[in-house]
Amino acid sequence: MEAFAALLHRYRKAAGLTQQDLADRSGTSLAAIGALERGVRKYPRPETVTALAHALRLRPEDHQALTQAARRKGRPAAQRGNTPGTAARAPLRTAGPAGAGPGSALPGSAGSPAGAGAGGAGPGSAGTAESQGDPSAVVPRQLPLVDAGFTGRSGDLAVLRAALTRESGVAIVGITGMGGVGKTTLAVKAAHEVTDEYLGGQVYLDLRGFGADSPVSPLEALNYLLRAFGLSGPDVPVQVDEAAARLRTLLATRRALILLDNARDAAQVEYLLPGTGRSAVLITSRQELSGMPTAQILRLGLLSAAEGLDLLKSTVGDDRVDQEPEAARSILESCGLLPLALKIAAGRLAARPRWPLTHLAGLLRDERSRLDHLQDQELGVRASFDVSIDDLTAGQSGREQRAAAAFALFGVPDGPDLTVEVAARLLDCDEHAATDALEDLCDLHLLESLAPRRYRLHDLLRMYARERAQATISAEERAAALTRILDLYASAGWQSIELGFPKAGRMPWYRAQPPIAGGGPEYKTMGAALSWLDGQRPHLVAVTAQAVRTPGVPAVSILRLAIGLHTFYATRGHWLDCLQVFRAALEVAAADPCAEGHLRSDLGLVLLDLARVGAGRPEESIAELHRGLALFEGLGDLRGAATALVNLSHVLHLNGDYQQAIDAGHRALTIYRPLGNLPDEAIAYINIGNSEGQLGRTAAQRSAYDEAIAISNRYDAQHHLATALLGSGIAYREAGDFTASFDHLHQAVAKFKTADDQLGLAEALDELGVTYRLAGDPKTSIDHHSEALTISTHYDDGQRHVLILHHLALALAATGDHPTAITRLQEALTLATQKRLPNLKPLQEDLARLGRCGA
Template identity: 35%
Template sequence: MAHDLSSRGQDALAAAWAVLREWLQADLQGQEVFQLLVDEPDRGVRALAARLERTGIPGFTAEVSGGMLGKLVQIASAEAVHVHQDRGHPPGYPSRPAELPPDIAAFTGRVSELEQLTELVDTAEARSSTPIIVVDGPPGVGKSALTIHFAHMISHRYPDGQLYVNLQGSTPGLAPLNPIDVLGRFLRALGMDGKEIPVDTGEAATRFRSLASGRKMLIMLDNAASAVQARQLIPAGTGCAVLVTSREVLATLDGVAHLHLSVLSAPEAVTLLGKFAGEARVAADPEATSTLARQCGLLPLALRIAGARLAARPSWSLQALAGRLMDERARLNELQLGDLAVRASFEISYEALSAVYGPAQVSCARTFRLLGLLEGPDVSVDVVAALTGGTLGATDEALERLVDAQLLESPSPGRYQMHDLLRLFAREHAFRDDAPDDRRLALHRTFEFFLARARGASARLQPTDPRRTVQKADDEPWFATRTLALDWLEAERPNVVAAAQQAAAAPDQFGAIATQIADALFWFCHLRAYPRDLDVLGRLALATAQRLGDREGEGQSLHNLCIANLRLRRFDEAVRHGTRGLAVRRAIGDRYGEGRTLDALGRVHYMMGRFDEAVEYGEKSLAIARQIQDRYSESAVLCNLVPAYQAMRRYTEAITCGQESLTIRTELGDRYGEGRMRMSLGVAYQASGRLDEAIMCFEESLAVFRDIGDRYDEGRSLFHLAVAHGIGGRHTDAIEFCEFSITVRRETADRYGEGESLHQLGTLLRKIGDEDGARVRLEQALIIFEELGVPNAEDIRTLLET
């Protein structure tokens, strides 16, 4: 504050300080007046000011009248006592504690968090209120390290000292400290004789608030167990700042600002490993370092242990430790060193579940354990209710209490996720505390839940497909609208894929359900352009069906893999899987499946430019559909025959097929099929020179696909509109549609489609004279087609050479 004084005032302060030092050392009366600063700060300041004024220091009175020097005298007096406190001042003499632990030498990152903490302190002080900040987070995330580092950053702002206590809220082997014991420590640190410290908690807290009043002190309450434990240790009034760390949120503390701490970013994790293991060592093997950081879950405690283990073993490579951590069953055993252990840190929070919530809440611990059995990235309340067999209300309550205990995180309302290392810890306890049958039933309930919901959602998306008409036992659909079905599938897709993979890993118990889950999710992944998920699901379903001798499942999985590889433009693989699937379906007499796989092979051959084969497969498929009176398959095959006939310049047959298919799909109420048919019919009209009818069909198909949420085919419709407008000479409209299609195709990871649209845009830009823009787009298209290994690349090279 001295910089706010005038030059004359600063001279007065320096002279007052010199007198004050001499006075406090020699004058017993000065010590008595100083006692007033402890008991009655305002009277103490006035007494000191009167004594200094009598010394006749020039300019002193004017500064006192301004109210500033009085505060400075108070601060200076505290500094003077601190300098001379080793000379044996009388009891009650104020002291200047400096109890913060040493700053963290290996502290890394947390730039954003430190900025937030600084802003919280600045904001509180600007409002003349006491900054009280609670830093909460899961075990091992570095709450204490961050807060101690921040406390050292701002300690100069609190010249009356720093108080620190570890409240032992999550210290292995130690019970949380009682507030009266902590208050006793604080009062002694502030100069009170131990014999005078009250034994009553309320009285001791009052005395502490009196001693802290008027001071500028920093108080750190580390590792708080609860709001009740911390509440009595917070001073009243202004001047002090309080930093609290806890695994609990401590939401019931009044006037508190909260900072939730999560794991480090990947670059921060790598840097922290380097500080322990050696920066050169880390830089020499970035791939192993990245793997090791992921295996530690970016958790500071785990990273610190891993780095320290490497430091103690200079001959080990990072790859060697990463290899030891590869086995999830042994990972927590590896992440311990000396008195540091990730498992021990987690154990405190787990054991506290019953201690905090009581015997009636053992469901919290059971829910936590069973969650460790699941592989997905997150869970919803209804999924966990299926896992535990509980009601939605009880499940929601248990999940929220696990969030409060920092054993779960809730990234959005109703959704929960668990840190990878906590998942391993929970799984350990599930295998230790829950019977094998209980674990198996919990997983079976969850897999059945995912299967039923995925089937129900798929049936809502494609109600006219006879294979997907599945409803609840009470005949009430789970999803009242198509939008609800799409939203559920979009949210749960990663979890359903994970469930299928987990079920497939235990074929003896869950093999059949793995194949069924994979097939149930097929339509959505096809609709929303997730071809890699189609490939993953198809492969695991095929392997499982073959192990179980499930020929029907094998045929369906091969069919799905044919479609997946078609979407990935891996045509030879698509033909191989389709041909094998066709043989299986013929062997078991599955006429419906045989017809669908013939249709799929026709589509693959069309994409390969083998139009005669495409028509041959399509006509065989159409004959089966009509023979078994499957109107849905008949309309689908007619739709797929349109481009094949058109490519052979058999326009009349193409348009006839298209019109027949559109009639059937309209009768069935098949909106997706209607959209696809209008798009195919538009291509046929365009090829035959009926451009206006083509554009109308493309516009209608675009409207359908946007209405049903089919992003993949939305991109295709936009592309066809660009081509049609380009043929009609409306280049501005054509370029706009082309740019829209590029955006959609990038968003749906349709690499071939993106290249196709870039090719078209380059051609359009060249027509309007923008050679530079055209070259950029064509070169981008060339890169994509070369990556995919498709013949289109040669066409692009020819264009770039002209």
């Protein structure tokens, strides 16, 4: 017999109807018809089948075939209603503690009650504490709030407390069970109850093992954990084995609790575990984590009926539930005693105090609540979500219907959360309407608000929203929605360039592209645009990669975003992010050699910065720059070729090839001069001056910096001027002219602050601190180095953090504080060794000298 989904689809196509047409004719919701045709709902109610058959104008034999396909196999028609007791519910308990294999569960878990932890994960990754360079001083407190509606689970909590408070050794505890069963809620509750045992801090990390997003890689997870415990950017190794060893070392001397939420499998967490000490790791997963023989596993089952009723009462109120006991029991059964589904249903009742429970019970008593969720662990969750969305879709107000449509669109982009700006571009509306939709969905517990203007879809809800998007939104519109987000990010990126570098070499390419339509907010300063992108950083890599693999997203939108993000990454030092974005964009750049030239030229800069911290080879950087140069030369694009040569000059200088860097700079100037009115000549002169100084040719160095300053002033290129003043200030200091050095370095600091160039600001503050120390004012020097150190904790080019620590130590020593100076030098040497930075000799010599002074 043909399946109901295929049969309905065939009859609808034969009738020449769309899903919307059939919904209108039959009085069935569009969402329900989509679910029936996808096979998500296999057994509709008889009255639904009859309504569909009449709407399709089926012949009697076709009507009978549709009716037969809607019946469950092995059960007579008389038993297919919603008579109490007909659903075989006993097997639902097999996933609970009683079904655990011998020796695999925590002691006592098999006899513990199922409990009633309200389902759903807490907020995503919480913010980490900031460090002033001493990770031992950082004590993170990242646990999400305990669910206010938490009830029951007393036996499970007792088991977890015992496991997490044992007197010796590392505690590794896993909570496994079906999606939506309340693993995260229980884990957060248990973690809060033992915080007094873990004074070294508590860290929360969502590993995204299940859901629409890609799982967090071991390296990403290690990066987050190490930063949470206070390590700065350059202190975090870029290799998995090294980062794992660093985490084990850190945890060996403190008692900390790590909650790893939503793990995909044992392989995802094996690098994140301590080896010695008394720390604990609490893991939640839908998988059994069978690859972790050292872990104690608690298998979490469904709610008992009594605890489900308690959960309902805690949300809706005792009196209201007690007045309609039959309806309450019906709601529990329709929700499958799954905490997440029940919490959503109860939340709807709480938000609608005039609804009788029988009304919601009736809504839940259709085919969606009768799906066999033993065949698919998430059916109960999906049915509950369908009820909420169908209710919005069928609502009398346009606002309700817009919220239902918005939910599906929110499932389109990859990424951990949504801001109001992003939601507005997804919906192609203003921010006020987007906020209405977001808040309406929050009221139905289909979204959660992480902070003002920022929202998050739980992983199961994200999966459900993605399904709805694929079922109800055409591939063309999904691609268009994704494109609107790319254009939103690109708009901010290009505004930062236009505001800070209006005559940048990439501007002719950008202005030759179709203009960005509805690109979001307008920014008044470069810093404002960059600050907004700071808050969007986690999305940029994910959305770029998604766009590349999504048919229908224009290549120009992907290229425009990647090329427009150069200033953001260059002023922040997020080189790993930048690498991923540029390489993804190169996959669609073949048809636009000018865009490819800019990407390869930018990529060359990124690769060298990564190579300087041991994550690559300088030769790869230089090769990319030559590829970019060749592309521009092949196009006859003189401006692009000059830009590539300026970048090549910078890379050659950083690689120690000073004469080659000077030659490349002069080649760039030869191209620039006939073009006229180009402030980028200043950058060529700055690069030349830097390399001339390294070769000891001070007159040529001074001349190059003076030319750069003059050109920058002539064209009001403030960022170029800041960079020129920085180099010039250092040169004056080395020549012994402290008055001129202070003047230029203070100007550089002010201009980098105005531009919100965090890397440039950290460098200028550090060099100003060095100048004050050499001029005999070590106390002022310490102030500037300390400010630079704070910035470099978050933004670093790979080496500056070590230099700042070294310079700070010398200033401390100049005040007579040798113990603190030695501590800073040791920190710098450890970091430099881990990063395989070159030339450790000055650090080692200063450390030995101060050690002798202390002795």
